[in-house]
Amino acid sequence: MTITIVGHGYVGLVTASAFANFGNDVWVIGHTKEKIDRLKKGDPIIYEPGLSELLQENLKAKRIHFGADYEPVSKSEIVFITVGTPPKDTGEADLSAVFDVARSIAKNMSDTKNNFTVVSCKSTVPVGTNNKVEVILKKHAPKNSRFAVASCPEFLREGTAIYDTLNADRVVIGSDSKKAIELLLKLHEQINGKRVVTDLTSAELIKYVSNAMLATKISFSNLISLYAEKVGADVEAVLDAVGLDKRIGRIFMDPGVGYGGSCLPKDVMALIDIGKKLRIGSDFLAEVEKINQLAKENFLKKIVQNSPGKSVAIWGMAFKPNTDDVRFAPSIFIIESLLKEGFLMTIHDQEAMENIKKIFADKVKYSNDIYQTLKNADALIILTEWNEFKQINLEKVKKLLKNPYVFDGRNIYSPVIMKKLGFKYFSIGRP
Secondary structure (H helix, E strand, O other), X not given: OEEEEEOOOHHHHXXXXXXXXXXXXXXXXXXXXXXXXXXXXXXXXXXXXXXXXXXXXXXXXXXXXXXXXXXXXXXXXXXXXXXXXXEOOOOOEOOXXXXXXXXXXXXXXXXXXXXXXXXXXXXXXXXXXHHHHHHHHHHHOOOOOXXXXXXXXXXOOOOOHXXXXXXXXXXXXXXXXXXXXXXXXXXXXXXXXXXEEEOHHHHHHHHHHHHHHHHHHHHHHXXXXXXXXXXXXXXXHHHHHHHOOOOOOOOOOOOOOOOOOOOHHHHHHHHHHHHHHOOOOOHHHHHHHHHHHHHHHHHHHHHHHHOOOOEEEEEOOOOOOOOOOOOOOHHHHHHHHHHHOOOEEEEEOOXXXXXXXXXXXXXXXXXXXXOHHHOOOOEEEEOOOOHHHHOOOHHHHHHHOOOOEEEEOOOOOOHHHHHHOXXXXXXXXXX
């Protein structure tokens, strides 16, 4: 097929590279010349394992193309919208980019009855958004154009985005058009996963509900970690046992310094906002978000009350490993709060340093060497569970630190081993 993807962030670029690799002719539309030029040279801009190689392979095969012109829409069978929907101050999703893109797509559709175009939204949008997109298309599209609207939400995880795209748990396709559904099913033939064909509204809601459930499991785990700390229990042992119940499972029950990233925080806030507009009690989801903030504050309190000095090393800026994404990352809250408390920080993250520099500039120090970060530090703080940190030489860490204090926001070390090595070790929900 010939397909067009508007937007080249995580979702757009991974989706484009995957479909191009299946032999489709894929056109990717952006609006920043510098980024488009970098993409044309095979630079994916974002860090995602395997993405650079996949992009370069498809560029070489001339199956993927980048530009700012919407002209490819006129020859495309399917057009995906993958632009961002960031939260407003109220938590409501900002849909301005989606609607702007919809207008541009409409104006560039084929003006012939022989062509049929599916406009499918992959961006996470509130219920009813695709109906509004359809209204925009009808208003601005050429008289003879034929099209249908669909919702095809993504469920990829940063850090494993390519695998998740090719090996999905489910492929959700929502549309009122039989032909649109047939075309989307055909496009996804080489992707694993159960097909869920449904209406537009249900498809829109599925994505929000999925992320809200994942956020709930994390916040629930952090709530139990507070119980564990009060009574002296080991939250990991508790959740391991609870997770053995097949009705519950252990995945995403990870106590720590809180969830972050581009999806869970904004989608929980958006679902709360949707609930208010529908006059549905959304206190439960509000508590999920509140507990997430409490997890960050509880970890900060441990540092401020127990650190032997105010010069600290921090490992991990990204909201999770295998990504350079710092959007809504707990590290931002921790650094901002420690700066207010008068702390001096040297930070290290193998991928997210440049993104964090855009936020804090010269307010903190940066080190590309994991051990160099520790020199003259009163304590070590861990905020991302990178494998590099898990496999570190802990005896060397102890020698480099001024004081053997470690504040572990991701529970990556064993309290028993840390005690044997002579560390003062503070983790989440464990003695």
